[in-house]
Amino acid sequence: MTKKICILPGDGIGPEITAEAVRVLNALNLGFELETALLGGAAVDATGNPYPEATQKLAREADAVLLGAVGGPKWDALPREQRPERGLLGIRKDLNLFANLRPAILYPELANASSLKPEVVSGLDILIVRELTGDIYFGQPRGIEIREGERFGFNTMHYTESEIRRIGRVAFEAAQKRGKKVCSVDKMNVLETTQLWRDVMNELAPEYPDVELSHMLVDNAAMQLVRAPKQFDVLVTGNMFGDILSDEASMLTGSIGMLPSASLDQHNKGLYEPSHGSAPDIAGKNLANPLATILSVAMLLRYTFNLEEAAGRVENAVKKVLAQGYRTSDIFEAGTQKAGTKEMGDAVLAAL
Numbered sequence: 001m002t003k004k005i006c007i008l009p010g011d012g013i014g015p016e017i018t019a020e021a022v023r024v025l026n027a028l029n030l031g032f033e034l035e036t037a038l039l040g041g042a043a044v045d046a047t048g049n050p051y052p053e054a055t056q057k058l059a060r061e062a063d064a065v066l067l068g069a070v071g072g073p074k075w076d077a078l079p080r081e082q083r084p085e086r087g088l089l090g091i092r093k094d095l096n097l098f099a100n101l102r103p104a105i106l107y108p109e110l111a112n113a114s115s116l117k118p119e120v121v122s123g124l125d126i127l128i129v130r131e132l133t134g135d136i137y138f139g140q141p142r143g144i145e146i147r148e149g150e151r152f153g154f155n156t157m158h159y160t161e162s163e164i165r166r167i168g169r170v171a172f173e174a175a176q177k178r179g180k181k182v183c184s185v186d187k188m189n190v191l192e193t194t195q196l197w198r199d200v201m202n203e204l205a206p207e208y209p210d211v212e213l214s215h216m217l218v219d220n221a222a223m224q225l226v227r228a229p230k231q232f233d234v235l236v237t238g239n240m241f242g243d244i245l246s247d248e249a250s251m252l253t254g255s256i257g258m259l260p261s262a263s264l265d266q267h268n269k270g271l272y273e274p275s276h277g278s279a280p281d282i283a284g285k286n287l288a289n290p291l292a293t294i295l296s297v298a299m300l301l302r303y304t305f306n307l308e309e310a311a312g313r314v315e316n317a318v319k320k321v322l323a324q325g326y327r328t329s330d331i332f333e334a335g336t337q338k339a340g341t342k343e344m345g346d347a348v349l350a351a352l
């Protein structure tokens, strides 16, 4: 049966970087059927809904989704339900993509792009496993109301033990294939929800005797990530802490423009997207770095389709263009060859 991939270019630089990733996907000649749909601001402009029904249908039918990025100042003043971000949260929830994998890898060629000393980050290879469909992001009740004569804002943080257990398993299983260490991040000294998080992680640990489990409070984790990031192998945490720590971890590598991500359900159906945003300031200027999206294609091949060899080919092609000296402006340094979005895509295709 033909395998379907739903392409969601999104907003800002999304369409440009997705175009390069699609060229890579086509060049691999794996017989995928690709269909494009709208998400985010582009969808709001066309239909009034950031996750329109046509997109829902396509995304549900597809085996995998490849997303560029959503959002931009143009839509910031809209009511909350119509903001582009709501489209992204909507598709994550709709497809039950509870497991967000965000690798932070330092490519040796880019060691100087990091704001940390090379000896602190060289060889860095962390995997952040972020829970993506629960927590304060989705908790009810929520809102802004008038109470006792003044405005009152509120959100609700919660996790069920089964939600914690399933993301915990993803982290332990990922660690088994890597450095065999899981650090679970919580705020159990203050928040009951995260006390439960820690308890459930401890209950799971005996099922994975080959993996060493440790725990860290989120404030300390934020500090340790810049103090000694190489102590981490797999880091597992809830939706909100994971949002924050994954941005922090990405910058250890010098450029968020290099980092892919996967969001998976129980059956390895996945949505793949760069970890960065839509960068409206450089949209349409052939300046964006397409490598994170191209590397998201590699994750798509690996996690949804089990095509390890093809995934490796894409990753090696990226390593090759870096070794050849091609750099988009976000990772440019003296002595390297400046490339635009398209030229970077050309170089990756040539390396393939």
Ligand code: IPM
Binding pocket: 071, 085, 088, 089, 243
């Ligand atoms: C991310 C983003 C999103 C999030 C926003 C755009 C809703 O920051 O994917 O990390 O907070 O999850």
Ligand code: MG
Binding pocket: 243, 244, 247
């Ligand atoms: Mg984020």
